[in-house]
Amino acid sequence: MNKDNLLIELGTEELPPKALRALRDSFKSGIQAGLESAELSFGSIDAYATPRRLAVLVNQVETEQQDKVVEKRGPAVNVAFDDAGNPTKAAEGWARSNGITVDQAERLKTDKGEWLLHKATVKGQSLKQLAQGFIESAIKTLPIPKPMRWGDSTAQFIRPVHTLTVMLGDELIDAEVLETKSARFIQGHRFHSKQGFELDHVDNYLSNLRAAKVIANFEERIDIIQSEVTRLANELGGRVIQDDDLVEEVAALVEWPVALTASFDKGFLDVPKEPLIVTMKDDQRYFPVEDGNGQLLPQFIFITNIESRDPQQIIHGNEKVIRPRLADAQFFFESDKKQSLESRVAKLDSVLFQKQLGSIGDKARRIAELAGKIASLLKADAQAAERAGLLCKADLVSDMVSEFPETQGVMGKHYALNDGETARVAEAIEQHYWPRFSGDHLPESKEACAVALADKLDTLVGIFGIGQVPKGDRDPFALRRAALGLLRTLVERDLPLDLNELLSASAEGFGDKLSNQTVKADVFDFLLGRFRPWYQEQGISVDVIQAVLARSPSKPVDFDRRVKAVEAFKSLDSAESLAAANKRVGNILAKSKESIDGKVQPNLLNEAPEKALYQLLDETEQTVKPLIQDGNYTDALTQLSNLKEPVDEFFEHVMVNAEQDDIRLNRLNLLYRLRQLFLEIADISLLQ
Incomplete structure (x- = not known):
């Protein structure tokens, strides 16, 4: 059986960077499924993705299906012939449908009887005949939430498609997908190789792309970016703030990554580093640099998609772009400091938490009361916990957090310190959101734990208390994340608190606002239910978890020990x-x-x-x-x-x-x- 290398490439406009990896992997899976369904064996399959292409390269794929013998069972012999031994209409109809006569049929004998049988040889199709079908199937399975149309085409895809190349070795396969016919033309780099190139052989695909200033391998671009960013940070005497998601996104934005260093006015460093980092990373996709003490340096690293003969022009352009964004952050910081956090608490009364549960101001007062009670149980500073609970949401109505929502909590800490609040209160304000995501760090002091627990309990009890429990994938108030964060804090900080006591204390704070009479039992069961996925992630078997769940221990620390x-x-x-x-x-x-x-x-x-x-x-x-x-x-x-x-x-x-x-x-x-x-x-x- 002949074998050769197969290339399938879709050339497009710039694909969404955050979806690029998923698109690549899905395209590969779809092509692989098509080959396997067609029973065409292959050696390996590699997937490539850049901002302007999705490609799959299949190594040593069979060029033609093997012929198959298909057995088609007919009617039972006692039904196929009458008493005189003549074929019945049922037998003749079956034979006719298979292109034979009854006397040409074979017999199939089993323990249950004897049937007519026809063995038909089905000739295998060539890869050329099958290619378009499994390419179309693969495209249909791509994770595209909002397909678009372009020009006068009726085709729909995530971005306009300009080229299609389907080649087997040095031979172009005739195919048409998304109203685009297969051709040898491959798009090069948008700026360095506008003319593109004609591909003569699949084996030259990657090298020809590299010559056209395109690195097709996603992981290779990631490695280049990480290596170059680290090198430049070392030259600046600092280190890059690690962010794998940012590296991946940037790798999905460029085909020929080139790392450069730029700087900004040192005066901006008077602003807390968090909003500066947010604007550099989220708005501009820059890599901030800090020194060994965690202090931000007045330089940043960025990745460009152009290998310029005059890189200083690109550097100057990026410095010009970042300055007004940093200036905005500086202005917001100076403006916000003119009002104390305490003075902002009253403004929270006009910010809705949930229409049946009241405002964010109501929530803050409930958190304050509950945090004080929890801190007392932990023999911590109840007054500090209560104060932090009252102020923990106040930065939500600051200009800085309105512009940079990612800085909520951390800006509260800075503003609290500016107002003369104690470090313990300020840290609890920042840390009450922790953990923000799976694997994130936990609140550190007992006072911070008290505020964090109070916030999560208030959300869980409040939302369950009005009957809005999570269903399926719907969890608008992130109750699952709140539950897991609460359990992690109790277990990993070794806090011997009883869930039933905590839930009762939280429910009391709502007065008569809760309509669900079984809210405490419902939240308790919900919390215990979150133990199962958490422990399974740690490799603990389900039966062990079930053995403990059967006893419903109400102290998470105790649950963990069991x-x-x-x-x-x-x-x-x-x-x-x-x-x-x-x-x-x-x-x-x-x-x-x-x-x-x-x-x-x-x-x-x-x-x-x-x-x-x-x-x-x-x-x-x-x-x-x-x-x-x-x-x-x-x-x-x-x-x-x-x-x-x-x-x-x-x-x-x-x-x-x-x-x-x-x-x-x-x-x-x-x-x-x-x-x-x-x-x-x-x-x-x-x-x-």
Whole structure:
């Protein structure tokens, strides 16, 4: 079977940078699915993407499908022929549809009977015949939320398509996709190679593009940008503020990355660095540089798509562009400092949080009250927490945050320090939004934790309290993120707070605004439900999580200790046997109609195995209960694992459902006591 290299390239106008990787990967998957569906084998498949192209290069693909023999079963023999042995109409119709006569049919014999059979050879199609079909299918699966039309074309794509190249080795494949016919012409760099080039062979695609100042490999452009930016930052005596998303976006904006350094007036450094960084990165896609102490330097690095003979002109142009943006930030900062954060709290009353729950000002007052209570529980500075809670949303009505929303919280900190608030209050204002995303850092001080917890609790209880629970992908108030942030703060900061107490305190702050009577139970269940995906990301199996969830521990720190203990227990040799025994005990007790209270009468223990189990269980309880009280579940379960042998012996030699009522009840109480001891930690019967 002949094999060759296949190239498929769509040449377009500039594609959306943030979608480029997804488009590339989807295009590759679609082409691969088409080849696999056509049963055309290939060696490997590489995908390329630049701002002006999506391409797939398939190495050593079969150029033609293999012929296939297709078996087509006909009617049963007893139906295909009448009593005289003549073909029936059913048989003749089937034969005719297959282009044969009845006497040319073969027979298929099975245990269930005999049928007419026709083996048809289906000739394989060539890759040239199939290409257009699977290219069209691949395009249809691309993640394009809003396709567009261009010119007088009826075709729709994410951006106008200018070229299509479908080649097998040195041969052009005749195809037409999105009203564009396949041709050898490949777009070069928009400025350095306006004329493009004619591709003579697939194997020359990447080298010809490079000669036309296009680096087709997305990852290579990322590597170049990271390397060049790091090199230039070192030359400036600083380091780049790491941002992988920015690097990727810039790599999706250029085909020939060239890194340059520019500077700005040192006077702008009087402004907090955060809004300066935001305007450089988000507005201009620049790379800010800081020194070893984390102080911003008055230089930045940027990537241009042109290898200029006079780079100073490009540098000057970018310096000219950034100056008014930095000047805006400077103006907002100086203007905002003229009003205190406290004076802005009243303005929050005109900013709606949620129409049934009131304004942001109402929310801030609830946060303040709840943060004070939480801080008291943590033996922290309740007054500082309450003050930070009251002020934590005030920067939302500042000019700076209105212009640069990403700086909320951090600008609150700077304005608080400017107003003479304590560092503890200022830091809590900034950190009450933490963690902002998965893996983000957590609030540091107990006061900051108190405000962060109060904010998240207020949102969860408030929104659940008016019946607006998340459904499917819809979560407009980011309740899932708030829940996970709350749990992470409690667990990773080792804060021994009870969720039920926190939810009750939060609900009280709403007065009569909440219509959902089961709000506390609903939020509690929602929070426990977030443990499952969190622990699964850490590699903990679902059955371990379910074993702890079955006991519904209300302190997340305690929940975490139980999960880790059960995970360790599961690896013990005795775990499987004890899990099975717990399941068996649970089933026995569930079926029993006796009044079971766990009180065992030693004088009714007749069999040696039940006496041995009772004695070891009694000793184990004395050791384990103090460990459980201290939250040392790992050692407790290790001690409980010693019960494996007497439990196994009991079930092998003792009849639980004895005929004598008192003996049967005594044995059930013994098993109940055993089961309850395990249940004080988790329901290990759920372990697989």
